[in-house]
Amino acid sequence: MPSFRLPDFYLSYPARLNPNLQRAREHTKRWARRMEMIDVPQRGKEIWTEGDLDKHDYALLCAYTHPDCDGDELDLITDWYVWVFYFDDHFVELYKRSPDLVSAREHLDRLRAFMPVEGPITEEPTNPVEAGLADLWQRTVPAMSVDWRRRFADNTKHLLDESLWELANITENRLSNPIEYIEMRRKVGGAPWSANLVEHAAGAEVPAEIAETRPLQVLRDTFSDAVHLRNDLFSYDREVLDEGELSNGVLVFEEFLECSTQEAADAVNDLLTSRLHQFEHTAVTEVPRLLDEHGIDPAGRMAVLGYAKGLQDWQSGGHEWHMQSGRYPDGGGSTALLGGPTGLGTAGAYIGKSLLTTAPQRARSFGHVPFQRVGPVRLREIELPYQLQLSSHLDAVREDVVHWSRRMGMFDDVPQIWDEDALRMNDLPLCAAGLDPDATREELELASEWLVWGTYGDDLYPQLYGHTRDLPGAKAQNARLEELMPLRDETPSVLPVNMLERSLLDLWRRTSAPMTDAQRGSFRDAICTMIDSWTWELDNQHQNRVPDPVDYFNMRPRTFGSDLTMSLSRFSHGNAVPAEVYGNRTIRNMESSASDVATMINDLFSFRKEIEFEGEVHNAVLVVQNFLDCDLERAFDISYRLLDARLEQFQHTVEVGLPNLFEEFDLDSEARRVLQQYAAELQDWLAGILNWHQQCRRYFDEALRYNTPLSPGTPGLPGPPTVESFYRSSLPWNPVVG
Numbered sequence: 001m002p003s004f005r006l007p008d009f010y011l012s013y014p015a016r017l018n019p020n021l022q023r024a025r026e027h028t029k030r031w032a033r034r035m036e037m038i039d040v041p042q043r044g045k046e047i048w049t050e051g052d053l054d055k056h057d058y059a060l061l062c063a064y065t066h067p068d069c070d071g072d073e074l075d076l077i078t079d080w081y082v083w084v085f086y087f088d089d090h091f092v093e094l095y096k097r098s099p100d101l102v103s104a105r106e107h108l109d110r111l112r113a114f115m116p117v118e119g120p121i122t123e124e125p126t127n128p129v130e131a132g133l134a135d136l137w138q139r140t141v142p143a144m145s146v147d148w149r150r151r152f153a154d155n156t157k158h159l160l161d162e163s164l165w166e167l168a169n170i171t172e173n174r175l176s177n178p179i180e181y182i183e184m185r186r187k188v189g190g191a192p193w194s195a196n197l198v199e200h201a202a203g204a205e206v207p208a209e210i211a212e213t214r215p216l217q218v219l220r221d222t223f224s225d226a227v228h229l230r231n232d233l234f235s236y237d238r239e240v241l242d243e244g245e246l247s248n249g250v251l252v253f254e255e256f257l258e259c260s261t262q263e264a265a266d267a268v269n270d271l272l273t274s275r276l277h278q279f280e281h282t283a284v285t286e287v288p289r290l291l292d293e294h295g296i297d298p299a300g301r302m303a304v305l306g307y308a309k310g311l312q313d314w315q316s317g318g319h320e321w322h323m324q325s326g327r328y329p330d331g332g333g334s335t336a337l338l339g340g341p342t343g344l345g346t347a348g349a350y351i352g353k354s355l356l357t358t359a360p361q362r363a364r365s366f367g368h369v370p371f372q373r374v375g376p377v378r379l380r381e382i383e384l385p386y387q388l389q390l391s392s393h394l395d396a397v398r399e400d401v402v403h404w405s406r407r408m409g410m411f412d413d414v415p416q417i418w419d420e421d422a423l424r425m426n427d428l429p430l431c432a433a434g435l436d437p438d439a440t441r442e443e444l445e446l447a448s449e450w451l452v453w454g455t456y457g458d459d460l461y462p463q464l465y466g467h468t469r470d471l472p473g474a475k476a477q478n479a480r481l482e483e484l485m486p487l488r489d490e491t492p493s494v495l496p497v498n499m500l501e502r503s504l505l506d507l508w509r510r511t512s513a514p515m516t517d518a519q520r521g522s523f524r525d526a527i528c529t530m531i532d533s534w535t536w537e538l539d540n541q542h543q544n545r546v547p548d549p550v551d552y553f554n555m556r557p558r559t560f561g562s563d564l565t566m567s568l569s570r571f572s573h574g575n576a577v578p579a580e581v582y583g584n585r586t587i588r589n590m591e592s593s594a595s596d597v598a599t600m601i602n603d604l605f606s607f608r609k610e611i612e613f614e615g616e617v618h619n620a621v622l623v624v625q626n627f628l629d630c631d632l633e634r635a636f637d638i639s640y641r642l643l644d645a646r647l648e649q650f651q652h653t654v655e656v657g658l659p660n661l662f663e664e665f666d667l668d669s670e671a672r673r674v675l676q677q678y679a680a681e682l683q684d685w686l687a688g689i690l691n692w693h694q695q696c697r698r699y700f701d702e703a704l705r706y707n708t709p710l711s712p713g714t715p716g717l718p719g720p721p722t723v724e725s726f727y728r729s730s731l732p733w734n735p736v737v738g
Contacts, residue, residue, distance in 0.1 A: 003261050004236070005262065006234075008269075009273075010272065010355075012280070013312050014316060015317045018063035018066060018068070020070070025057070027078070028059055032082050038050045038053050042127065047089055047128075056325055058082050059074075061078075064317030064320050066310070073200075076140065083132040083133065091107075096245075104167055108164065110130065111129065111133060114130055117150050140152075147211065155190075158192070158193075159188065161585070166188055166246070168660075170246055175246050175251065175252060176247070176252060176649075179553055180593070180649055191227040195220045201310065202309070206303060210291075218551065223279060226279070229269075232248045233272075235328055249268045249271075257638075274548045277361070278548040285539075287304065364546070366545055368622070371611075371612060374608045374632075375612075377607055379604060386684070390691075393441040400445045401428065401445065401449060401452060404503075405420075408499055426452075428452045430695060432451055433688070434688020434692060435689070449507055450507055450564070450565075453500070461474060462614065477500070481531055484504050484505045485508045485527065519571050522571075526564045526567045527564055530558055530559070536559075544617065560595065578665070587675075596642070597643055599620070600620055602689075603620040605693040606699055608699075620642070650682075
């Protein structure tokens with residue numbers, strides 16, 4: 001019996017069929033036979049028969065997903081998809097059913113030799129996967145730029161390499177959490193790879209100068225997530241029940257939400273719909289601004305529009321193929337709820353119904369009422385398995401930071417965002433003292449001042465540019481801040497005129513002076529990432545839009561400044577660890593899971609402050625509540641589960657992932673020591689952040705009434721209370737916090 005009934009899908013664009021379908025079917029069968037992909041067992045195991053290839057009908061997939069390309073291009077694209085599906089099934093039969101990590105890694109490592117960004121292929125293929133990749137690479141890359149080749153090679157490597165993540169989970173019988181699943185599925189599922197092929201098929205290569213900007217990244221990510229979530233719904237029975245697969249969104253939601261398979265399928269479909277809404281929102285609101293800001297010429301604009309249209313075609317065509325392909329019989333073993341006409345080309349009949357059905361979800365995102373009364377929120381105790389340590393220089397640095405802030409003009413700027421009492425109550429040195437308990441006084445002072453600068457800016461932007469809806473002003477300020485961080489020892493092209501600028505210039509000079517050129521560039525990128533994320537928040541604030549959950553968790557580490565603090569820690573490691581190790585999945589997972597624990601702590605403690613007193617829309621609890629359309633108690637419960645799941649992932653990565661990484665890269669004792677030290681630094685980071693939230697007065701109920709859209713010192717607005725009044729209070733700290 002089917003495990004669940006397929007939900008109503010969001011279909012906003014009709015699928016169209018390429019007229020070269022039959023030609024592609026005939027061509028790709030000849031090609032697959034020449035590559036020995038059909039009717040040729042591999043290591044004694046049958047992968048595909050000719051009947052399997054006919055039943056799966058990948059030519060139909062490509063004819064639907066690329067309806068406008070010519071016959072030669074459709075042949076090439078279809079061969080690519082035959083290859084990638086064959087790779088997946090070949091990997092399952094040879095390495096997943098009887099897990100064999102060593103042989104799997106050797107197999108994947110060899111494939112890199114068949115994707116040179118420049119120069120010829122020098123290796124000889126030894127199996128159908130290698131032969132197919134070598135043939136396709138040579139037929140594909142000559143028409144594209146080096147930038148595209150590099151992006152396509154990277155995404156192909158991610159698709160191949162992250163298969164090990166799935167295999168490792170199967171070996172350990174470990175199910176990922178929802179955030180981890182979305183992050184990793186995006187790579188292992190291959191949709192970013194598909195997005196590269198959309199550029200090739202449409203003749204619409206994205207201009208290199210904007211290819212890695214947020215709007216284009218969001219188009220790729222939303223496209224990828226929607227493709228994978230749709231596939232998870234159709235392939236649940238095949239993957240989970242037949243292959244023993246753990247990498248399926250329905251299964252992940254089923255276990256995490258502790259719900260039935262049907263409820264999990266409905267939740268996955270809601271997330272799929274949300275991602276498609278995000279795609280459309282980005283294409284309409286962010287992409288046009290991006291093209292204007294970068295002065296993209298008409299040819300580049302047409303390429304971007306063609307690319308976006310190609311991604312949309314892929315979504316519609318991919319859905320139609322899933323409904324028809326024999327790879328997922330009976331809709332993946334599930335029964336469709338969709339009524340009405342069936343058969344090829346009938347998806348367009350459901351567009352009106354799907355728009356109507358999903359309208360409430362879209363409306364909810366824009367329907368939040370700001371400044372709703374929340375009242376005291378009783379927080380659950382958060383326990384971290386790490387011992388808090390505080391620097392012995394804390395008290396002295398508290399005074400150092402006050403003197404520095406006064407020197408930078410914090411208390412004289414108009415509008416005044418913080419006065420001295422507010423600075424002391426925020427107590428950022430307490431946070432820094434926990435993040436780096438072994439720091440010298442000078443190191444602790446510098447770290448504290450960076451925290452002051454980032455938190456001050458995070459408070460300033462909503463007040464100065466948010467409530468006034470001045471997004472151009474915020475972007476102009478960002479441009480000035482970037483000018484104040486020269487990459488070489490030179491005088492900035494602008495003079496600082498406010499607290500934010502003066503303090504950044506001071507911190508940049510003191511911090512970047514001992515860095516190498518590469519470190520300076522990386523550190524500058526981390527700061528720019530954070531300040532650019534502040535304008536993303538402003539954009540949502542101006543539209544009163546509660547973010548899509550995946551977009552929110554993608555952006556939250558940026559708004560929190562995680563990259564900034566983590567990059568400073570990495571720079572202290574010197575050259576003991578090879579650069580490519582920091583880009584490895586294990587290190588990325590360790591950093592991202594730690595960052596999510598920290599940001600979830602912040603969102604839980606700041607919920608009342610942000611929602612009731614500041615009219616914010618950027619809080620994980622609100623995002624969860626809006627997405628699941630649930631009450632506040634349920635939203636808090638899910639948020640705590642996410643925090644616990646990411647903490648568990650962090651611990652698993654440190655305890656299991658790091659030792660495996662050491663062996664994989666054959667790291668020497670010094671590199672191992674440095675990475676173990678880095679893990680300990682992240683543990684201190686988490687302990688220090690939790691302690692700061694528990695102890696500083698920023699989130700106490702008695703301080704919340706001063707968190708208004710108006711700046712402190714505005715005529716008629718009471719000033720903030722003094723530090724002394726807090727310490728004279730007879731009320732001890734308690735967990736009823738906003």
